[in-house]
Amino acid sequence: MADFLTGFCQNGSPSDTILADPLFGICDDPTPPGAIPTPAYINTDLTKKATWIARVNNSAGYEVTFKAVDHCILVLKANGQLQKRCDGILLYNAHIVFVELKEQKDPGRKWASEGAEQVKQTIKDYQAAHSTEGLTVRAYVANRIQPNAQQSHFSIIQNFRKTLRIALRIEGAIDL
Template sequence: MSIEFEIASCQTQSDKKIFGLCDNPGPAKDPAYIDELDGAKWIAVVENENRHQTTFTAIDNCIEIKGADGKMEKRCDGMLTYNSTVIFVELKQRGAKGNSWVEEAELQLKNSIKHFEKTEFSESFNQKKAYISNSEHPKFKISQIGRMEKFFRDTEYILRIEARIKLV
């Protein structure tokens, strides 16, 4: 069964030079969204120097991705799309105590990408990226290069672990 990734009610848009991606803290189950005004709420900052018309589609809490057992699977917060680029995003607001939050985010991204790649919509994009963004600016004891290289081998998506997403 193919999953619909273009649900208008799950989407917000912007063509601003700078805007943010927000995910309200729990226990609310609201989907993530674009915000252009309140930088204090931004988990990821999107730099859109060329002012691309950009769509953010919320996936978690908006698009159902169920496993063979009928249970809801882990999903990333959403995806940015513009021109021929898709960027899957997982937003975190956690301090830097170990790598468990990165591992969880990576699983959420991989699962969402796996289902997305089964759709015809995925063929519209030739630039494919994924971001794990954490507003707490964690510092790592070791480099994440090995993790990013493995992610690319597994998904063919470029992974970045940073809170600034630059659209080119």
């Protein structure tokens, strides 16, 4: 069973970034061919906002912990293969926000559907390992190239809510 709260990636590096900045971004760099993928990370440099996939508005100044998940926390399927998982989790004041980052131009819904499934699976795996009782659970799929949810995503959002009883937002801004 995966331990999402360990504070370390499978390679021993820290998985957590703690900050209280009023505005920051979540980034996930593309992996060059032949390189080892790296986890998503926080960027607080306002001059680099163009590189942010998700923008996090923390005007209340909460102390927020960002936990990298994909390419960091080992989550395996029952058959031993690597489970698909979302890019990261934001934790603050009894809230947990699961975030999947995408950078795809797609007039259809494929990126949103894939992202929703990754978030859904990560929430299920998290809940199998840790209690979410007393926490407000939220879910986001952010796409820097297509930052706003399209009407065509309604069925994805509705299915997500029906399955997990959690609201899914498909948008580039996360308000804490």
